[in-house]
Amino acid sequence: MDQTDLLILSELSKNSRITMKELGEKVHMTGQAAASRVAKLEDTGVLEGYTIKVNQSKLGCIIHAFITLYTNTLNHQPLLAYIKMKEPFVLNTYKIGGDGCYLLECRFPSNQHIDEFLDGLNEYANYKVSMVIKKS
Missing domain, CATH: 3.30.70.920 (Lrp/AsnC effector binding domain/regulation of amino acid metabolism (RAM) domain)
Known part of the structure; x- marks a missing residue:
């Protein structure tokens, strides 16, 4: 885990529906590089899933x-x-x-x-x- 991974996690926590292109722009990477990082975070179990927040x-x-x-x-x-x-x-x-x-x-x-x-x-x-x- 490095600073870029932490930035990716922060952005995904704010909006898990963000496109990889938009994510890449926010963390100063290409969309493809961001997608690779996200896949690695999923494979290592750091990212366990994506959820929605429901207003009860x-x-x-x-x-x-x-x-x-x-x-x-x-x-x-x-x-x-x-x-x-x-x-x-x-x-x-x-x-x-x-x-x-x-x-x-x-x-x-x-x-x-x-x-x-x-x-x-x-x-x-x-x-x-x-x-x-x-x-x-």
């Missing part, structure tokens, strides 16, 4: 919550299956150390949806909910 609020999911889970058993598979089943609401699942066993980042369209989610969660784990007020 505009989709109607206005409640943003982080839920810390405290499991009751050593068998976490039923809990993980429940979380997987609720994937439209669960944006990210993290296995954590310290306070709790898992941390969920969730978005819900209403209090009723989060209430139903938490009711189902009670069967598998205890939890603590932190609501996002504002992203800084």
Whole structure:
């Protein structure tokens, strides 16, 4: 990894749909050279994939919550299956150390949806909910 690779990563982080020609211009290379560098970053696993950023609020999911889970058993598979089943609401699942066993980042369209989610969660784990007020 050199400075050019870091510039390429920075530009792709801003706009992953950029053409290789445009990318090359931004990092002072030809489009073909930029494409070769990107391919190398993909081959070495530095670039794992390309994603889109979805505005969850505009989709109607206005409640943003982080839920810390405290499991009751050593068998976490039923809990993980429940979380997987609720994937439209669960944006990210993290296995954590310290306070709790898992941390969920969730978005819900209403209090009723989060209430139903938490009711189902009670069967598998205890939890603590932190609501996002504002992203800084």
